[in-house]
Amino acid sequence: xxxxxxxxxxxIAAIAQLFVPRKxxxxxxITASLxxxxxxxxxxxxxxxxxxxxxxxxxxxxxxxxxxxKIGMDGISMLMVxxxxxxxxxxxxxxxxxxxxxxxxxSLILFMEMALIGVFxxxxxxxxxxxxxxxxxxxxxxxxxxxxxxxxxxxLKFFIYxxxxxxxxxxxxxxLYLHTASHTFExxxxxxxxxxxxxxxxxxxxxxxxxxxxxxMPVFPLHTWQPDTYTEAPTQGTMxxxxxxxxxxxxxxxxxxxxxxxxxxxxxxxxxMWLAIIGVIYASIIAITRSDIKRLIAYSSIAHVGLIAAxxxxxNAIGVQGGxxxxxxHGINVVGLFFIVDILQRRTxxxxxxxxxxxxxxxxxxxxxxLILTLGAxxxxxxxxxxxxxxxINGIYIYKPVMAVVGxxxxxxxxxxxxxxxxxTTLGETSVETEKFLDLTxxxxxxxxxxxIMVIVIGIxxxxxxxxxxxxxxxxxxxx
Amino acid sequence: MIxxxxxxxxxxxxxxxxxxRFRKGLFPVILVGLAAAFxxxxxxxxxxxxxxxxxxxxxxxxxxxxSRSIIIIAFLWFMMARNYFLQETSATDHFAxxxxxxxxxxxxxxxxxLTMLFLGIEILSLxxxxxxxxxxxxxxxxxxxxxxxxxxxxxxxxxxxGITLIYGVSGSFDLHTIQQSIATHQQPGxxxxxxxxxxxxxxxxxxxxxxxxxxxxxxxxxxxPVTAYMATVVKTAAFGAFFxxxxxxxxxxxxxxxxxxxxxxxxxxxxxxxxxxxxxSVKRMLAYSSIAHAGYLAIxxxxxxxxxxxxxxxxxxxxxxISTITAFTVLYMVARxxxxxxxxxxxxxxxxxxxxxxxxxxxxxxxxxxPPTAGFFGKYYIFQNAIATHNTGLVLLAVIAALIGVFxxxxxxxxxxxxxxxxxxxxxVGGLHRTVLxxxxxxxxxxxxxxxxxxxxx
Numbered sequence: 004x005x006x007x008x009x010x011x012x013x014x015i016a017a018i019a020q021l022f023v024p025r026k027x028x029x030x031x032x033i034t035a036s037l038x039x040x041x042x043x044x045x046x047x048x049x050x051x052x053x054x055x056x057x058x059x060x061x062x063x064x065x066x067x068x069x070x071x072x073k074i075g076m077d078g079i080s081m082l083m084v085x086x087x088x089x090x091x092x093x094x095x096x097x098x099x100x101x102x103x104x105x106x107x108x109x110s111l112i113l114f115m116e117m118a119l120i121g122v123f124x125x126x127x128x129x130x131x132x133x134x135x136x137x138x139x140x141x142x143x144x145x146x147x148x149x150x151x152x153x154x155x156x157x158x159l160k161f162f163i164y165x166x167x168x169x170x171x172x173x174x175x176x177x178x179l180y181l182h183t184a185s186h187t188f189e190x191x192x193x194x195x196x197x198x199x200x201x202x203x204x205x206x207x208x209x210x211x212x213x214x215x216x217x218x219x220m221p222v223f224p225l226h227t228w229q230p231d232t233y234t235e236a237p238t239q240g241t242m243x244x245x246x247x248x249x250x251x252x253x254x255x256x257x258x259x260x261x262x263x264x265x266x267x268x269x270x271x272x273x274x275x276m277w278l279a280i281i282g283v284i285y286a287s288i289i290a291i292t293r294s295d296i297k298r299l300i301a302y303s304s305i306a307h308v309g310l311i312a313a314x315x316x317x318x319n320a321i322g323v324q325g326g327x328x329x330x331x332x333h334g335i336n337v338v339g340l341f342f343i344v345d346i347l348q349r350r351t352x353x354x355x356x357x358x359x360x361x362x363x364x365x366x367x368x369x370x371x372x373x374l375i376l377t378l379g380a381x382x383x384x385x386x387x388x389x390x391x392x393x394x395x396i397n398g399i400y401i402y403k404p405v406m407a408v409v410g411x412x413x414x415x416x417x418x419x420x421x422x423x424x425x426x427x428t429t430l431g432e433t434s435v436e437t438e439k440f441l442d443l444t445x446x447x448x449x450x451x452x453x454x455x456i457m458v459i460v461i462g463i464x465x466x467x468x469x470x471x472x473x474x475x476x477x478x479x480x481x482x483x
Numbered sequence: 484m485i486x487x488x489x490x491x492x493x494x495x496x497x498x499x500x501x502x503x504r505f506r507k508g509l510f511p512v513i514l515v516g517l518a519a520a521f522x523x524x525x526x527x528x529x530x531x532x533x534x535x536x537x538x539x540x541x542x543x544x545x546x547x548x549x550s551r552s553i554i555i556i557a558f559l560w561f562m563m564a565r566n567y568f569l570q571e572t573s574a575t576d577h578f579a580x581x582x583x584x585x586x587x588x589x590x591x592x593x594x595x596x597l598t599m600l601f602l603g604i605e606i607l608s609l610x611x612x613x614x615x616x617x618x619x620x621x622x623x624x625x626x627x628x629x630x631x632x633x634x635x636x637x638x639x640x641x642x643x644x645g646i647t648l649i650y651g652v653s654g655s656f657d658l659h660t661i662q663q664s665i666a667t668h669q670q671p672g673x674x675x676x677x678x679x680x681x682x683x684x685x686x687x688x689x690x691x692x693x694x695x696x697x698x699x700x701x702x703x704x705x706x707x708p709v710t711a712y713m714a715t716v717v718k719t720a721a722f723g724a725f726f727x728x729x730x731x732x733x734x735x736x737x738x739x740x741x742x743x744x745x746x747x748x749x750x751x752x753x754x755x756x757x758x759x760x761x762x763x764s765v766k767r768m769l770a771y772s773s774i775a776h777a778g779y780l781a782i783x784x785x786x787x788x789x790x791x792x793x794x795x796x797x798x799x800x801x802x803x804x805i806s807t808i809t810a811f812t813v814l815y816m817v818a819r820x821x822x823x824x825x826x827x828x829x830x831x832x833x834x835x836x837x838x839x840x841x842x843x844x845x846x847x848x849x850x851x852x853x854p855p856t857a858g859f860f861g862k863y864y865i866f867q868n869a870i871a872t873h874n875t876g877l878v879l880l881a882v883i884a885a886l887i888g889v890f891x892x893x894x895x896x897x898x899x900x901x902x903x904x905x906x907x908x909x910x911x912v913g914g915l916h917r918t919v920l921x922x923x924x925x926x927x928x929x930x931x932x933x934x935x936x937x938x939x940x941x
Contacts, residue, residue, distance in 0.1 A: 067938050139853075177870050
């Protein structure tokens, strides 16, 4: 029941939003998303230590085809939903007064929250696909209507890219469905159907699923839509894309590929992991050479996600647990960093790293916030990034040590581009652009402080979250 | 059977309306007549009806489902086309033609005899030829009517020749007798040629590549409401007839004809979708899109999966027609306002008329097959049947074609939200058009979420 309510509140709010007067638009959206978050937090605090699906709702939907509206949460879903509901209020709050956003904008964000939660709680293959696609429509319109100069071309590329991947996934899901005993999309039956297939068939399905999830994350070489889209999207769009939406891809790997296609994973998982690790190095090197700070963060996101993907494809409990905790930290860090970029851009009218400098004297609070997020991103111990990357590299090492060695470079390279960016924007002499740099407004503080707190909380007490997902991960990997 | 009687009566009444000076009140009468036809068709559903006229017609569940679907589409179409016909041409005779062509359409989905198929097609087509040319002062409309007539007659020739050969082998026009004759005797040569000729004839009617050349010009030249009629009712009836024939008559020869149709499908999907990307006129783009949708529908015939394929075609034709009516209604109003039919005419629509732009976006999403619209489930169900009958390769090709489709449908969406070069005049939407757009958009989303509402008809 709780699960259904978590989907319903954003949906109802998204519709009601259209009838709210323009000047109350933002306030209404924040209230609605905060209510969702509080409910989710309460559910999280009561969440039982069990690997089973909790709070299941199961209603027949398209009965003639064995499709049910079946939703519920295990520990993995719970954490993903918690991340989503935590970030959405902050994303809405990050809209500044000077930018006039119509109620449609907030409605689209709330609609997207509904779809994202839906993806994380679906226990029916068809329903999962519907939510998966539903999440694409609002973000497409957010980018198309409020994006930058080249938005038309870039967003269409993004849409077609991701749609292509998901259509292949749909073919794979239908194939699994036709191999279930009683023709149903129920997740357990699909698992059984997948495991009963021979290795070559599993391999083809693995490829189809990988296309969908790999494009969403994105994994090298399927990433070409990502830097352009992140750059052209409005700040809130970039936050939604990088903070939550790319987690759909990783979640998909954990939820669908690992338990359904074990034979294919042992055969082709190697290739997927090498692709992910090549992506880590490749994106890190490109990030070092970028001078546009938004593009730099976009590439750094590819690098971080590559490491998560590699850890998850390693298919052992440590790697998957690391992937889950790193999804939380990456969501928090990247949303914070994109907000920092947004502040920089609004104050200085530029995104060129070279033309900034000396902000620390003008705006000490801003500089501190930026520093903490940077430390989280470079995985310093006691920050959130450290826990995740440590577990991920540990998981990869168990699978194949050489991969861990190559993938571990991400920490060094990450430190290079993040610290260089921090140094050249905040330290040194002030430039023409940064002379009159104002410190954070109360609104901006309200966005950043919860994020900074979470950077530290996950860094020091990761077990709050790890213990929730642990039974579910064990159950998933044991193949029941 | 009662459907045919009501529709014929309604047609004759409409024809007399001009003489009886009954023009003003005619439109409500037509709507009431169609509603009555729908009601009595549904009443037939539970009564387990017998075949009529020495089994020339057989109103089984398949026939009733398609008749209902055709009546619904026609009902929406009349609401869309009323103003055009009342204001710009003589309404009564054209309305009568449309109702008579509905009689043909209902025969085409309920025939049990090849002569009845032929009669149904001719009744439908003859009215459509005249309707295409109904804008008498417009040379393009005249060209469309003439071209449609020539090509249509040509196709009918193929169809008749095919019927003749099949009759020569089986000695009967009755579908079930033909099926038994093919199953028991060994005369594949002549039967195969007969089937291929029937296939060519029906591909003409359904505008599948390479028999589609008439379609873009005819769709483009005909007045927009008539184009909407051809793209919806005519297409639904054509596929209803197509599937019925091959499902009842020729399931034993599927390995032979399915190979031919497989290539026709692939050619249709790619040629129509790629050509549609390159159009500048929205009307022509919709014409090619309608050919492309014929390609998806034909997948359901290639991958014959029992009644499930019939359900897939029923659902797809109905939802596709509903979205197409939305698209043509908006196009009609935009074109009337600006005098242009290219993508540029849609620029800035979101600013001047949010309602029109919203319904247009939903229609485009549905035609492109994006969830949760009905267009998605239509494609999904056809793909599922194809994978179930081991046509996964065809599905993968169709998926690529659907991705190409996103390009041109999204061109409309992008134009709608794009700032116009000069400020455009707001479009006034009449109450009737507002109602029809509201109903079609609601149905597009509702049927997408609850497809069982339609699937349970067969």
